[in-house]
Amino acid sequence: MMQNQHEPQSAAKSPKPHRNLMAWQKAMDVVVLVYDLVRSLPSSELYGLSLQMRRAAVSAPSNIAEGAAGRSPDEFRRHLAIALGSLSELETQLEICSRLNFSTPEVCEKVSGLVNECMALTYGLRRSLAAQASPAKG
Secondary structure, eight states, rough: OOOTSSSSSTTTTTTOOGOOOOHHHHHHHHHHHHHHHHHOOOGGGTTHHHHHHHHHHHHHHHHHHHHHOOOOOHHHHHHHHHHHHHHHHHHHHHHHHHTTTOOOHHHHHHHHHHHHHHHHHHHHHHHHHHHHHHHOOO
């Protein structure tokens, strides 16, 4: 019997382990919200703030996925650090949006809240990898 290509696979068998990570899932949600937000920015920001926000948003889940793709724990942590940097950039860009009144405070706060949640999950994942790499002291 052939397996349906759309059936979920277990984490152990999944060729895409990043899909099981909450940090990646939340980062993907951030991308969707950012793309929705930048549609409302002035056209003068198409190649400025809008482009920077989209790049930073896309970078976060991309780096989480790349790091999870069978790399060493050190490489995975390095990619998580890059994702955290992108999320920090995005947080700053959201503040700029808010200060320039390019979006409503509610929209900026909603996106910012999800960015912060994603950052917390990514920091937690990074700490978990670091704890696995360091030998237990006894």
